[in-house]
Amino acid sequence: xxxxxxxxxxxxxxxxxxxxxxxxxxxxxxxxxxxxxxxxxxxxxxxxxxxxxxxxxxxxxxxxxxxxxxxxxxxxxxxxxxxxxxxxxxxxxxxxxxxx
Numbered sequence: 001x002x003x004x005x006x007x008x009x010x011x012x013x014x015x016x017x018x019x020x021x022x023x024x025x026x027x028x029x030x031x032x033x034x035x036x037x038x039x040x041x042x043x044x045x046x047x048x049x050x051x052x053x054x055x056x057x058x059x060x061x062x063x064x065x066x067x068x069x070x071x072x073x074x075x076x077x078x079x080x081x082x083x084x085x086x087x088x089x090x091x092x093x094x095x096x097x098x099x100x
Contacts, residue, residue, distance in 0.1 A: 005059050009066060011091035013084050016075035018091045020063035022056065029056060032063040034073055039064055069094045 003024040012019050012033075022030040031042045041060055043053065067073050072091050082090060 003055065005056075007059070007063055007066065009070070009092075011088035013087045013091070016078070016087070016091070018067060018070045018073035018075075020067055022059055022063055024056070024059075030060060030063075032060055032067065034064070034067060036074060036076070071095055 004026075006023045006026075008021045008023075010019055010021065015033075017033050017035070020032040021028055022032060028044050030044065033040055070092065072078070072093055075091060078087055078090055
């Protein structure tokens with residue numbers, strides 16, 4: 001089956017990290033993020049078995065590559081006193097100094 005993929009990069013201020021939401025045909029199938037111990041993928045959808053996960057491996061790799069551009073993606077040591085909006089902005093800062 002051919003899927004139409006989309007990816008949204010967002011700041012998760014509650015978990016204090018930058019994440020990539022991966023959707024296939026409009027349905028959320030995975031959330032990808034990095035922590036100090038490595039990369040993580042949380043899978044969603046009852047029909048998404050291991051065979052289908054193999055189909056998505058390229059998209060997960062692409063999501064990881066996209067996240068690497070966000071310098072504060074791990075959420076480590078944010079500046080003191082940030083509001084939720086400020087934390088979101090800080091998490092979304094890219095290598096070249098711009099936001100999303």
